[in-house]
Amino acid sequence: xxxxxxxxxxxxxxxxxxxxxxxxxxxxxxxxxxxxxxxxxxxxxxxxxxxxxxxxxxxxxxxxxxxxxxxxxxxxxxxxxxxxxxxxxxxxxxxxxxxxxxxxxxxxxxxxxxxxxxxxxxxxxxxxxxxxxxxxxxxxxxxxxxxxxxxxxxxxxxxxxxxxxxxxxxxxxxxxxxxxxxxxxxxxxxxxxxxxxxxxxxxxxxxxxxxxxxxxxxxxxxxxxxxxxxxxxxxxxxxxxxxxxxxxxxxxxxxxxxxxxxxxxxxxxxxxxxxxxxxxxxxxxxxxxxxxxxxxxxxxxxxxxxxxxxxxxxxxxxxxxxxxxxxxxxxxxxxxxxxxxxxxxxxxxxxxxxxxxxxxxxxxxxxxxxxxxxxxxxxxxxxxxxxxxxxxxxxxxxxxxxxxxxxxxxxxxxxxxxxxxxxxxxxxxxxxxxxxxxxxxxxxxxxxxxxxxxxxxxxxxxxxxxxxxxxxxxxxxxxxxxxxxxxxxxxxxxxxxxxxxxxxxxxxxxxxxxxxxxxxxxxxxxxxxxxxxxxxxxxxxxxxxxxxxxxxxxxxxxxxxxxxxxxxxxxxxxxxxxxxxx
Numbered sequence: 001x002x003x004x005x006x007x008x009x010x011x012x013x014x015x016x017x018x019x020x021x022x023x024x025x026x027x028x029x030x031x032x033x034x035x036x037x038x039x040x041x042x043x044x045x046x047x048x049x050x051x052x053x054x055x056x057x058x059x060x061x062x063x064x065x066x067x068x069x070x071x072x073x074x075x076x077x078x079x080x081x082x083x084x085x086x087x088x089x090x091x092x093x094x095x096x097x098x099x100x101x102x103x104x105x106x107x108x109x110x111x112x113x114x115x116x117x118x119x120x121x122x123x124x125x126x127x128x129x130x131x132x133x134x135x136x137x138x139x140x141x142x143x144x145x146x147x148x149x150x151x152x153x154x155x156x157x158x159x160x161x162x163x164x165x166x167x168x169x170x171x172x173x174x175x176x177x178x179x180x181x182x183x184x185x186x187x188x189x190x191x192x193x194x195x196x197x198x199x200x201x202x203x204x205x206x207x208x209x210x211x212x213x214x215x216x217x218x219x220x221x222x223x224x225x226x227x228x229x230x231x232x233x234x235x236x237x238x239x240x241x242x243x244x245x246x247x248x249x250x251x252x253x254x255x256x257x258x259x260x261x262x263x264x265x266x267x268x269x270x271x272x273x274x275x276x277x278x279x280x281x282x283x284x285x286x287x288x289x290x291x292x293x294x295x296x297x298x299x300x301x302x303x304x305x306x307x308x309x310x311x312x313x314x315x316x317x318x319x320x321x322x323x324x325x326x327x328x329x330x331x332x333x334x335x336x337x338x339x340x341x342x343x344x345x346x347x348x349x350x351x352x353x354x355x356x357x358x359x360x361x362x363x364x365x366x367x368x369x370x371x372x373x374x375x376x377x378x379x380x381x382x383x384x385x386x387x388x389x390x391x392x393x394x395x396x397x398x399x400x401x402x403x404x405x406x407x408x409x410x411x412x413x414x415x416x417x418x419x420x421x422x423x424x425x426x427x428x429x430x431x432x433x434x435x436x437x438x439x440x441x442x443x444x445x446x447x448x449x450x451x452x453x454x455x456x457x458x459x460x461x462x463x464x465x466x467x468x469x470x471x472x473x474x475x476x477x478x479x480x481x482x483x484x485x486x487x488x489x490x491x492x493x494x495x496x497x498x499x500x501x502x503x504x505x506x507x508x509x510x511x512x513x514x515x516x517x518x519x520x521x522x523x524x525x526x527x528x529x530x531x532x533x534x535x536x537x538x539x540x541x542x543x544x545x546x547x548x549x550x551x552x553x554x555x556x557x558x559x560x561x562x563x564x565x566x567x568x569x570x571x572x573x574x575x576x577x578x579x580x581x582x
Contacts, residue, residue, distance in 0.1 A: 061092025
């Protein structure tokens with residue numbers, strides 16, 4: 001990678017070369033008419049944008065944004081549901097040295113007041129000068145825009161799409177702010193992570209070249225991930241722009257309605273690289289029937305990544321078993337670990353190693369040690385998430401910041417050129433997480449020979465009588481129960497008379513509420529030798545979620561404490577009536 005200060009700069013002829021800025025990466029493709037991005041619309045039609053067209057569109061959109069009165073460094077909020085228009089506008093802002101601020105779109109008036117609060121908070125925190133949206137989303141953002149003092153106006157994306165072709169000439173440096181990635185809000189109000197052009201260049205080289213070993217002669221990505229979050233945006237838009245990899249984009253809602261469309265698209269376009277959170281692999285394994293797999297050929301898949309949430313080895317094994325008739329290769333699995341504050345990726349497993357795991361003594365883990373089992377003990381399986389990239393480092397530390405040896409559980413910290421500068425205009429929050437060049441992730445884990453195993457979030461750990469319990473383990477066990485909506489379970493600790501106790505909240509049909517409470521309590525007791533203070537059954541859609549669909553553990557806890565968490569009413573009516581009341 002060519003970086004400022006490199007004595008031996010690598011050039012475009014080197015297969016490892018990555019442009020030092022996203023602006024330069026966009027312009028690298030201006031002569032590539034034969035390859036680029038394909039955007040699949042909900043009706044199945046496709047729009048192909050070559051890398052040359054992307055460069056032209058980015059250039060004219062940047063020029064039009066300047067014509068609207070913006071200057072280099074100004075923040076531009078983007079609320080654009082259409083994948084192609086979002087990508088072209090985002091890249092246009094970046095090419096022009098402006099700072100795009102992605103905000104998730106909403107096309108329903110359900111909980112619209114909460115959405116207005118979120119949009120207003122992000123736009124105010126970013127000091128956005130302009131908000132770009134579509135005619136379809138304008139009614140949902142204008143009430144929020146009125147609460148943003150820095151905003152000079154709301155612009156329709158069609159103005160940019162139909163702008164006259166003009167050139168923009170702005171000097172963009174690696175140290176310049178590339179965009180603000182607001183965290184999903186699963187633990188607190190969203191914070192704007194400062195991502196520079198240099199951060200993007202380094203991380204793109206790390207995961208595209210050192211992690212995925214991309215080959216531009218045949219590799220092709222397929223993604224349904226939301227484009228307003230780091231894994232979809234950096235993993236499948238920015239990384240491929242830097243490294244000349246074509247990508248096919250599905251709408252997220254299309255995948256949620258019909259998970260098979262993901263696999264159909266891989267089959268049709270001969271995709272070689274895809275990525276998804278654990279829940280997506282579970283959804284495919286659960287919903288697809290044998291007849292759905294018949295006719296699929298997934299032998300083209302050579303990199304099948306998993307990250308963004310706790311990874312379950314059984315989920316990936318079930319997926320591989322389900323897709324075995326389609327010639328899916330389990331060795332293509334790439335479990336990984338990352339977060340927005342590190343740009344995107346922190347660790348990858350070695351290529352072609354598939355799912356590797358560590359089976360440990362659960363009781364020892366509760367005490368802070370990842371010991372391998374001896375004798376007849378209760379065990380737990382954790383997935384290996386691999387090691388750090390070149391020029392990057394990962395370590396495990398205790399509460400005092402002292403490094404811990406292998407198999408001792410502590411906080412994961414990391415450093416290297418992919419680590420971002422902090423949170424935008426939040427010096428106190430930045431000082432908490434970014435210390436002496438290290439990012440303190442807030443995640444708990446341990447290492448074995450330099451490879452990382454994730455246990456859970458430091459702030460979410462439940463400590464009962466000196467034993468440490470990780471909520472995601474409890475949530476997973478409860479999610480597997482019949483009647484519980486998989487992935488819609490939240491566990492947390494509450495103070496009861498000065499002692500921490502466990503509360504479990506799960507979404508289910510109202511008709512099953514009372515019986516499920518006992519079953520959940522018994523399951524937690526059997527798996528963890530832990531009593532529950534209370535089990536709450538919420539109606540479907542009752543648990544608060546982030547914009548990416550993850551249940552919000554801390555918000556759920558606050559709603560529980562406030563008495564505002566919706567509860568399913570037990571009824572003794574027909575199934576049809578029960579479903580209507582859920």
